[in-house]
Structure formats: structure tokens, C-alpha cells
Amino acid sequence: MADKALRCGRLVDVVAGRVLEDQLILIEGERVAAVGPAATTPFDGEPIDLGDVTVTPGLIDLHTHLVGVAACGDYAQELKYSAAQQTLAGVPNARDTLLAGFTTVRDVGTFRAFLDVALRDAIDAGHILGPRMAVAGAYVTVKGGGGMVTGLAPDIELPREFRFGQTSGVDDIRERVREIIFNGADLIKVIATGAVLANGTVPGAPELTEAQLRAAVEEASWYGRHVAAHAHGAEGIKRAIRAGVRSIEHACFLDDEGVELMAEHGTYLSADIWWADWISETGPSQGYDAEQLRKNDETAEAQRVAFAKAVKAGVKIGFGTDAGGFPHGLQGRQLATMVEYGMTPLAALRAATLTSAECMGWEDRVGSLTPGRYADLVAVPGELDIRKFQDVPFVMKGGTVVKNELG
Secondary structure (H helix, E strand, C coil): CCCEEEEEEEEEECCCCEEEEEEEEEEECCEEEEEEECCCCCCCCCCEECCCEEEEECEEEEEECCCCCCCCCCHHHHHHCCHHHHHHHHHHHHHHHHHCCEEEEEECCCCCCCHHHHHHHHHHCCCCCCCEEEECCCEEECCCCCCCCCCCCCCCCCCHHHCCCECCCHHHHHHHHHHHHHCCCCCEEEECECCCCCCCCCCCCECCCHHHHHHHHHHHHHCCCCEEEEECCHHHHHHHHHHCCCEEEECCCCCHHHHHHHHHHCCEEECCCCHHHHHHHHCHHHCCCHHHHHHHHHHHHHHHHHHHHHHHHCCEECCCCCECCCCCCCCCHHHHHHHHCCCCHHHHHHHHHHHHHHHHCCCCCCCCCCCCCECCEEEEECCCCHHHHHCCCEEEECCEEEEECCC
16 A cells, blocks of 8 residues: 655656656555556545656666765875775765765775775665665775776885785686675676776776686676676777676777677676766866876767767666766766767666666666666656756655755
8 A cells, every 4th residue: 555656747667768747656665556647546645746847767876986085186095084084975975976866876896995885884774865875895906907096106005905806816806706795795896907097007908807807707696796897998898798797887998899799798888978078177176187187088089989889789878977086966967968979868867777777686676666666766847858867856765755856
């Protein structure tokens, strides 16, 4: 028996890819009980009338970094804060993410291992306000690679918690994966190539062999975990796809062969195609140095061209922004960029809901307003306009209204 109901002028059915008029959403506890036309769907009570709005499922970001202080180009700042400070800094980040309409995130790693596990557990316990989190725990990376704190003097030895996922071979990567899972991770994040912001690394250069990547996928699969691969360069991307990773993150230099492989293998693409604009506009004032700004310029347009090719080829497109590299709560800006580079507004919303839920393996609980799923939803005023998701006025998580600024 439904205990509450919401009436809305329009509802985006991301499963069917259509907008339904004048709908009633019945909610029982934390879950959706039924959805149907307001005129014919029975409800024993007075529904909450949201009025002339468009409702969508709660949004999902496949690539966030909620733990830590504000974005800065200097990775050495990671050593200036205690584990407690970094974890507590994630509290407002989690809140801002939820209030922006992102009711679920896949948080893909921290430099200091397992702080994300603590943040996830605090949210799940109801101690703090934030989205549902699937967390990676630590980066699986090579020494000095894209998942390490770089730019330090060569005689500086990082503490163990900053090196937890450091690996050097096939057998070793299996051990790293197991330990990360045993410490509470929901997924594994491998750094398959260099990174834009990790000084001294080359984004296009592979950093893990295909054998290592396959070992990570195989080991994770024993525990029901997926693997997300940070990969900018074409060769690193293709190694990761052939190894069986669940998703490719970034994919700046994805080539035609890589696009074909992604479509063939059903690999998801999580490409942060808006973030480069923020770095270009604010990078110097945020402490990004000349190397980082140069690599951002070198990868930005290539990434967007690759994204458009992937869309056209029918690759499974999720929604990942790299929030944490820019201030949390701005993720909705990427939807318009995805439309600019080849997606329809409905397809972009599907990417940020159902497809991302499928990538996580969470489609049985989030990503649509199908009965039985969590009552996670957002509403924007008027008819569907993708730009309105930059400032979402109404957010519900698990049947509870956490934000209501509808006029």
C-alpha cells in the first residue's frame, strides 16, 4: 500500500525513451510502488502536486571523487591533511552532490586508501547527507604512475596508505585487487595509462599490460566486482577492453578500432567531456601548472571527437564527470555538452540514469522509476530542457524529499 504519491506534469520514462504527461508516482517506504496516469491511478489520499515540472529518475555520476579538500593542481597537497580531515572534507562534497540531483555515484578512488569506504558507510548509516555510493577504495597503479601522488622529490617515500594499490606484476595485481576488496571496495579502479594531472606521466602511454589488466578483471570477478579502467591512450584503452573491464574512463585518444572493440565487447564509456572547459577557464587560479594545462589542451578536443564517434557507433554511454577535479555540485553541466557532441536530450538523460545504473550493476535498485526501485527522483520546472539540470530545484532520495525549491 502506497503511503505517498507525487503528481507531475511530465515524467521522463528512460526505459521507453519517452516523456509521459500528467503522471502519478506512488511510493511505499523507500521504493516506487507504481507509476501511471494521474487520472486513472488509484491512491487513497492527497498526492503531493509538483505542478508544471518534468520529473526524471535520480541522476547517477559514474566518476566522482567525493573525499578530499577542494580541487587543486598540486597533488602534494594530499600530504598536508590528515585522513580525518580528508574524510570530513567529503561531507559537504557528498551533500552538494546529492542536492545537485545526483542520488547515486560511483566513486572511483582516493589517493589515501579507503577514506571513501568510511564516507559511504556514514551515508548508508544516515549519519550524513549524501548519495548512494559504490566505492573503489584505492587506485591500482604502477609506481610513479597516473594513480600516484607525483611531483615529489625522488627520496620521498609515500606512506603505505598512499601506495596501497601500487602493483608490479600479474601475481601482485591479483593480491592488490583482493586486499582492496577485503577492505570494503565495491569495484576496482585500474590506472591503465598516464594521466593529465599526474605530473611526469604521459596520458597516451600504457602503464599496465594486458595480462595485468586481465588478471585484475578475473580476480575481481570472483568477488562479484567490476573493473573501471582509467585510460586516455588508444593502446591502453584497447588493452583494457580486450581484458574485459566494465568501463573505460576518460578515453581521450580512443581510436576507430577502440570504438569498434567497445561496441563489440559491450564496454561502457564514461567520458568527462565538460571538465576540460572548467580547467581552461579556472586552472591557473586553482594552481594547475603549465604541464597540466598543456595536457588538458592536448586531450580536450580529441576526447570530444572520440565521444561523438562512440555515440554514433552505438557504444554504451554512461555519465561520468570526474567531480572533485572541479567543485562538487556542478556535474549537471555536462549533460548539455553530451548533447552538443551527438546525443539527444533523452539519450543524455538515459546515460545519466538507466545506462549508468546498468554499468554499476545496480539497475535493479536505481536508474529508473520502475516499481521496486528506490524512489530517487529529481524535478525541474516546465518542459524538458537539458540546461535546467544545471540547477535542480527538487530532489528526492529513497522517498524522502531532501531539497524542494520549486516556486
